[in-house]
Amino acid sequence: MRAALNQMFADAKAAKMPLAVRSGYRSWAVQDASFKRAYAKYGEGARRYYAEAGHSEHQTGLSLDLSDGTSMQGYKFAATKQAGWVAANAARYGFIIRYPEGKRHITGVDHEPWHIRYVGVEVAAAMAKTPGITLEEYLGLV
Numbered sequence: 001m002r003a004a005l006n007q008m009f010a011d012a013k014a015a016k017m018p019l020a021v022r023s024g025y026r027s028w029a030v031q032d033a034s035f036k037r038a039y040a041k042y043g044e045g046a047r048r049y050y051a052e053a054g055h056s057e058h059q060t061g062l063s064l065d066l067s068d069g070t071s072m073q074g075y076k077f078a079a080t081k082q083a084g085w086v087a088a089n090a091a092r093y094g095f096i097i098r099y100p101e102g103k104r105h106i107t108g109v110d111h112e113p114w115h116i117r118y119v120g121v122e123v124a125a126a127m128a129k130t131p132g133i134t135l136e137e138y139l140g141l142v
């Protein structure tokens with residue numbers, strides 16, 4: 001996954017679409033603290049963007065949040081030119097946009113154009129044939 005990410009970052013940079021990792025692997029303790037902090041601030045609303053420990057893909061090491069390197073706030077990534085580039089190109093490197101638009105009823109998470117998950121080039125290419133498909137739909141879980 002690291003080599004795929006490095007290649008995607010290099011190609012994005014060459015296309016004048018610099019990318020950075022805003023958040024990668026998270027341990028149980030880090031995820032737990034993050035959720036509790038958000039819950040104390042937002043209450044139940046925190047569940048839209050924060051997962052309890054044991055429920056975050058970040059704990060698998062296969063998912064990460066991207067930024068354009070200038071803003072550390074996830075929702076701002078949606079408005080960057082990088083978001084479009086990632087949506088169009090991530091599959092070439094084996095990554096998917098894990099939480100597509102309009103699929104919250106399936107994934108349980110709002111659209112997060114910054115959160116990508118490594119599934120390998122073969123699966124990513126197969127999924128790219130059906131734009132907006134979720135991993136749950138691809139795997140036949142729903």
Ligand SMILES: [Zn+2]
Nearest residue numbers: 058064065115
């Ligand atoms: Zn994420």
